[in-house]
Amino acid sequence: MILDLDIGNTLSKWRLKDAESSEIRSRGAVWTREEWRPGADIPDLDVVEAVRISSVARAAVLDETVTLLRRQVRHVFVAHSQPEALGVVNGYEEPGRLGVDRWMGALAGYQLAGGCCAVDCGSAITIDFVLPGGVHLGGFIIPGLRLMKESLKLGTRNVAIDPESEADALLEPGRRTVDAVNHGIYMAAVSAINRIYSEVCDQQGISLPMLLTGGDARVVSRGVQVPHAVWPDMVYGGLEASFPLTFAERAGKMSGAPRVPEPVSLEKIRAGLAFSMLL
Ligand SMILES: Nc1ncnc2c1ncn2[C@@H]1O[C@H](COP(=O)(O)OP(=O)(O)O)[C@@H](O)[C@H]1O
Ligand SMILES: CC(C)(COP(=O)(O)O)[C@@H](O)C(=O)NCCC(=O)O
Ligand SMILES: [K+]
Numbered sequence: 001m002i003l004d005l006d007i008g009n010t011l012s013k014w015r016l017k018d019a020e021s022s023e024i025r026s027r028g029a030v031w032t033r034e035e036w037r038p039g040a041d042i043p044d045l046d047v048v049e050a051v052r053i054s055s056v057a058r059a060a061v062l063d064e065t066v067t068l069l070r071r072q073v074r075h076v077f078v079a080h081s082q083p084e085a086l087g088v089v090n091g092y093e094e095p096g097r098l099g100v101d102r103w104m105g106a107l108a109g110y111q112l113a114g115g116c117c118a119v120d121c122g123s124a125i126t127i128d129f130v131l132p133g134g135v136h137l138g139g140f141i142i143p144g145l146r147l148m149k150e151s152l153k154l155g156t157r158n159v160a161i162d163p164e165s166e167a168d169a170l171l172e173p174g175r176r177t178v179d180a181v182n183h184g185i186y187m188a189a190v191s192a193i194n195r196i197y198s199e200v201c202d203q204q205g206i207s208l209p210m211l212l213t214g215g216d217a218r219v220v221s222r223g224v225q226v227p228h229a230v231w232p233d234m235v236y237g238g239l240e241a242s243f244p245l246t247f248a249e250r251a252g253k254m255s256g257a258p259r260v261p262e263p264v265s266l267e268k269i270r271a272g273l274a275f276s277m278l279l
Contacts, residue, residue, distance in 0.1 A: 001016050001017065001018060001019065001025065001047045001048050001049065002016070002017045002018075002019050002048070002049070002050050002051075002052065002245055002246075003015075003016055003017075003043055003045075003048045003050070003051045003052075003069075003073070004017060004051075004052050004236045004239050004240075005051060005052070005053045005054070005055070005065070006054050006055075006101065006104075006235045006236060006239075007032055007053065007054065007055035007056065007057045007061065007062065007065065008032060008056060008057070008101065008122050008123060008215075009032060009056060009057060009122070009123035009124070010031070010032060010122065010123045010146070010215070011029045011030070011031060011032060011122075011215065012029060012030050012031070012032045012057075013027070013028075013029045014027065014028055014029070014042070014043055015027040015028075015233070015236060016043050016047070016048070017246075017255065019049070019050075019245060019246050020246075022246055022248045022249075022253070022255060024255060024256070026043065028041040028042065028043065029041065030042060032057050032061065036065070036068065045069070045072040045073060046072070048072070048073050049073065049074055049075065050073065050074070050075040050076075050077070050245055051069050051073050051075070051076045051077065052077045052079070052239040052240075052242075052243050052245075053065065053066070053076070053077065053078045053079065053239075054079045054100050054101050054104050054235050054238065054239055055078070055100065056099045056100060056101050062078070066078060077239075077242075077243040079100050079103070079104060079238070079239060079242055079243075080096065080100060081095055081096050081097070081098040081099070081100050081102075081103040082095060082096075082103070083095040085103075085107060085242065086107050086110065086111060086241055086242070087110060087134040088106055088107055088110045088130055088134045088136055089134055089135055089136060090103065090106075090136050091135065091136040091137045091138040091139075092138060099126065101120060101122075101126075101235050102118070102120065102126050102128050102139065103238065104234070104235045104236075104237070104238025104239060104242070105118040105120055105126075105128060105211075105213060105234050105235060105238060106118055106128050106130050106136050106238075107237075107238040107241050107242060108211075108231075108234050108235070108236075108237030108238040108240075108241060108254060108257075109128075109130060109211050109234065110130045110134060111237070111241045111252060111254065112211070112231075112237070112254065112257050112258075112260060113209045113211065113260040114132045115130055115131045115132035115133070115206065115208050115209075116129075116130050116208055116209050116210070116211055117129050117197055117200070117201075117208045117209070117210040117211070117226075118130070118210075118211050118213075118234065119193055119210060119211065119212045119213070119214075119217075119220075119224075119228075120213050120214045120234070120235075121144060121145070121189070121212065121213070121214035121215065121216035121217050121220045122144055122214040122215050122216070123143075123144045123146065123147060124141050124142065124143060124144050124147070125141070125142045125143070125144050125145075125189055125192070125193070125214075125216075125220075126139055126140070126141050127139050127140040127141075127192075127193060127196050127197070129200050129204075129208065131204060131206065131208075132206070137200070137204070140192075140196050142188075142189070142192055144189075144214075144216060145161065145185050145186065145189055145216050145219075145220075146160075146216075148185040148188060148189070149181055149182070149185050152181060154177055154181055155177075156177055156178045156181045156182070159178045159182070160182075161182045161186060161219055163218055163219045165219070165222075166222065167190070167222040167223040170182070170183050170186045170187070170222075170223065171183070171187070186219075186220075186223060187223075189216075189220055189223075190220060190223030190224055193220070193224055193226075194224060194225055194226060195276075197210060197226050197269075198226075198269050198270075198272060198273045199273070201266060201269050202266075202269060202270055202273055205266065206266065207263040207264060207265060207266045207269055208263055209227070209228070209229070209260050209261045209262070209263050210224070210226050210227065210228035210229075210261065210263070211228065211229055211230075211231050211234060211258070211261075212224065212228050212229070212230045212231065213230070213231050213232060213233075213234035213235065217230050217231075217232065218230060226263075226264070227261045227262060227263055227264060228261050229258035229259060229260065229261045230258065231256065231257065231258050232256065233254070233255060233256040233257075236254075236255070236256075237254035237255075237256075237257060240253075240254050240255065241254060
């Protein structure tokens with residue numbers, strides 16, 4: 001069994017993948033700031049022969065996790081942002097400083113779709129661009145939905161946006177604090193994603209497929225007008241591509257990869273931008 005770990009600022013997500021059948025056998029998540037303790041929702045390490053890790057948490061969290069895992073698991077692979085990998089050239093001036101989850105997303109997106117816009121809606125929302133040919137342009141970072149909400153300190157943090165809400169309902173002006181805040185942060189996030197995508201495609205003269213991941217991907221997806229696919233396992237896809245262990249992975253297959261969305265024409269993107277400028 002292969003254990004894939006995606007340690008974010010809020011949640012540490014894991015999945016167990018059967019190395020023979022490529023099936024995902026189980027999944028879970030624990031709060032990143034809490035210790036891994038028996039009885040918590042953690043995988044059974046007895047069945048694990050290899051671990052692959054992407055972590056953006058404090059160095060101490062990664063160190064502790066690796067120390068704990070090395071005691072029981074033979075192969076432990078830790079991903080790092082590199083200047084270049086798998087045909088993608090990291091756009092950061094200091095490539096090692098790009099969050100490794102973003103790097104994993106860029107690698108997975110490129111392997112799946114070629115040029116792409118990879119959006120990760122977690123504690124932060126990150127929007128990264130890779131051109132066909134593999135040039136990573138860099139990206140954008142904004143606070144995620146929960147951070148935006150908490151920063152207002154209006155006591156609304158425990159009332160999350162209902163993931164089933166229609167985007168139209170979230171467009172309405174709120175008539176109580178919790179709705180005003182939820183609708184506001186939602187609009188801030190989806191407008192930024194729509195606009196940033198259009199601006200960069202316009203600048204680069206190319207229309208790119210968009211891929212969405214992270215804890216808030218489903219709800220954000222409802223408000224993103226750009227054609228896109230939700231890929232919950234995108235960071236894991238980067239781990240599979242970086243450390244291929246199975247036959248399928250060596251052949252470039254990533255578990256749970258969606259169909260590549262067909263982007264709209266550049267003309268349409270530019271017309272949309274021109275229209276929004278007129279208003
Ligand atoms: N059950 C949940 N528990 C915690 N956060 C959730 C849950 N469902 C959705 N979220 C949202 O997902 C975000 C965490 O997403 P995730 O992609 O795991 O973030 P990170 O990678 O930064 O840890 C939270 O900030 C919150 O807005
Ligand atoms: C931007 C991030 C905080 C996003 O982390 P997440 O929301 O997935 O927990 C993370 O990718 C990070 O710490 N990046 C380092 C800074 C950078 O990418 O420029
Ligand atoms: K993120």
